[in-house]
Amino acid sequence: MTLRAFASIRTLASIRTLTSIRTLALISLAALALPLGAQKAATKSTTYKTPWGDPDLQGTWTSDDTWGVPMERPAQYGDRLYLTEDELAARAKQVAASKQRIENPSDANHSPAKAQLDAIERGEGGKGGTRGVDAAPVPGQFGEYARRASKQTSQIIEPANGRMPPLTEEAKERQSAANAARRKTPETWTDWSIYDRCITRGVAGSIIPVIYGNGLEIVQTPGYVAIRYEMVHDTRIIPTDGRAHAPSSLRSYMGDPVGHWEGNTLVVETTNFNGKMGIGPNGGGVPGSLDMKLTERFTRASDNTINYEMTVDDPKTWTSQWKIAFPITHEPGYEIYEYACHEGNMAMRNMITGTLAEQAKAADK
């Protein structure tokens, strides 16, 4: 299959998406419940294979269930990756409360942040305040939410303490230089992150969960796996023949991915990054260097779960390799929507005019 054919799949998917948005407008949210069979190639057997015999990862998946689990482990958990039964039960209560409120918006929860603070005041907030694994449930009318309580204390599973390894000296210098150059208020488009400029969130940023836009779609064909991310509409086309990477002179935000199968696991090795994207929500954090290599593993665990793992290898930025891992799930009724972004990115311009107005006011004084 050619790359052009992939472009057609993507266009088709966009048309399907637009039609779906119209359809959705006519159906109330409560009525949406696609049967599990709608998920492509979900079979009763415990092995999932495409018609040509490759492991089957196809379908729509989301990292919503890991929303609220911090990337780095809070110190009180030490080397413990998993919650105890009691801790898990407590989190499950909060997750259920949050899910219930988000799915049933009412006058009481029309201000999600205020409702969260009220819940904390009533003592329903858990120990974590407004953020993190122990945060009070956030009801809301537009954010995503975990449907199940994650067992993890952090997204980082290696090193043992669940935190990023120390930065190299070189990375620290890069960081200070970047911070020193930063303006106090935005004046021009390069004052924003690559994400805020609607360019991309990078490989890691496209799957680490944030408040919305955590969906992705996997489409397979003999010799290729394509992953389409909702936000910011990136698609990676991954050959699965273990070929050599592109020449090192070719650099990009999403890098050059090459895959191969190891049993039922898709292993994707990505290099050729352009040094502008970090490993964090929306691609934030310290940008990886040109030498960064990301190794991802996708393993279908059930009808509606894929276990995802990413190893970060960047000796110029971190003093050792580190790994994040979490499951991505298929949810009935969850589909990918178009996320055209640049065309509607008015806030950037509006913030510049805001800055100019402030400067004019200050100059007049």
Add this chain to the structure above:
Amino acid sequence: MKKTLAFAILGAGLLLTSGPVWAHHAFAAEFDVNKPLILKGTVTKMEWINPHAWIHIDVKDAATGQTTEWMIEAGAPNGLLRRGFTKASLPAGTNIVVEGWQAKDGSNRANGSNITLPDGKKLFVGSSGTGAPFEQK
């Protein structure tokens, strides 16, 4: 126990180890927290665009009879859609009351928090993670 988020903590509230303090549509860079307003108007159209949807309303000045157009910034449509806020939720012609804050440059733009519909039902359309006043106490 009241939790007070320092006003200086703008940005997405996510675990960014580096990034401008005012990052990601930071409220204070675009809108003026000292200019809260309440607008009563009629929806003319809603732009279902990312990264933020925009609700256009016509506001009639009772005293002068003059009509001005306002744009209200709402959250991302991908998020709104999944929570049941659809294109049918705010058809053109709906009379609404908007609570929000005016743009810093004085133009007829506002960041919306609550919208009250004619039947009294409230919809929260605000953006999360921008450091807006409704996220702080």
